[in-house]
């Protein structure tokens with residue numbers, strides 16, 4: 001089968017590989033029908049994910065059809081259309097039992113697919129712990145509607161869930177990339193009084209204005225003033241930092257009102273400064289990433305009910321044999337790309 005493979009630092013290649021086989025009684029083999037490219041794939045390519053293993057098939061955002069299951073898999077069967085969770089988790093350890101599945105203590109727990117074990121930018125993928133790693137897609141939900149459930153949308157959903165948002169709140173979201181937009185969609189479900197999105201790319205600002213006209217939009221330079229003018233208590237009640245750029249961590253706590261929640265979803269390239277003397281008396285609560293991706297069933301229900309729609313994010317489509325070109329467009333942010341869909 002064809003599999004997009006991490007060869008070495010800076011190099012991915014479409015290779016011919018044997019189809020994966022069941023290795024454990026709780027595995028499933030999924031025939032991938034639609035996949036996507038995530039910024040984390042680029043992080044692997046450029047060497048900022050040291051635990052990524054050369055030779056593995058990359059890709060951790062995908063949907064497909066169950067081809068085969070191990071004897072101990074109970075929740076899915078061959079023929080089921082499923083979303084694949086970016087995270088591998090056993091469902092039984094201390095962290096899994098508390099919903100902190102990102103910290104699953106299994107040797108393959110957390111983000112393994114397309115990083116430490118073969119992922120899904122390929123024709124087939126082996127999914128360990130299939131009962132927790134796969135969710136059945138409702139009949140009325142298309143592959144495109146379900147494509148982001150296991151990764152970026154799960155991240156946005158988790159971020160909104162832990163941010164303790166109430167109806168009186170002014171919520172600031174920093175960053176309107178794919179994860180920022182997914183976070184926005186999930187924050188909207190909490191119905192806060194106001195949502196402000198801070199973004200520097202004009203293209204992304206246009207995207208937010210076009211699709212979510214009720215959301216206020218500002219640029220980083222004016223963000224603090226804008227938030228002060230458009231909030232009730234001297235800053236945002238909740239801030240979600242989804243950008244991960246040079247100054248966005250500082251911007252996040254600076255725009256927060258005293259006693260606010262600041263949720264950091266972003267993954268930074270460098271350490272960030274926490275200048276406690278400057279924020280003394282602000283009594284902020286910080287919450288930090290990564291995603292606990294255990295809400296996929298609920299997210300699929302919300303999609304089925306028409307409450308979440310991520311299809312506008314799919315701006316480009318490519319077949320698997322043109323994945324090289326898909327990466328070029330996505331990586332260089334050409335042609336207004338937000339997310340690509342790779343059909344297999």
Ligand SMILES: [Zn+2]
Pocket residue numbers: 038039040041060061086151152
């Ligand atoms: Zn990802």
Ligand SMILES: [Zn+2]
Pocket residue numbers: 089090091092093094095096097103104105106109
């Ligand atoms: Zn676990």
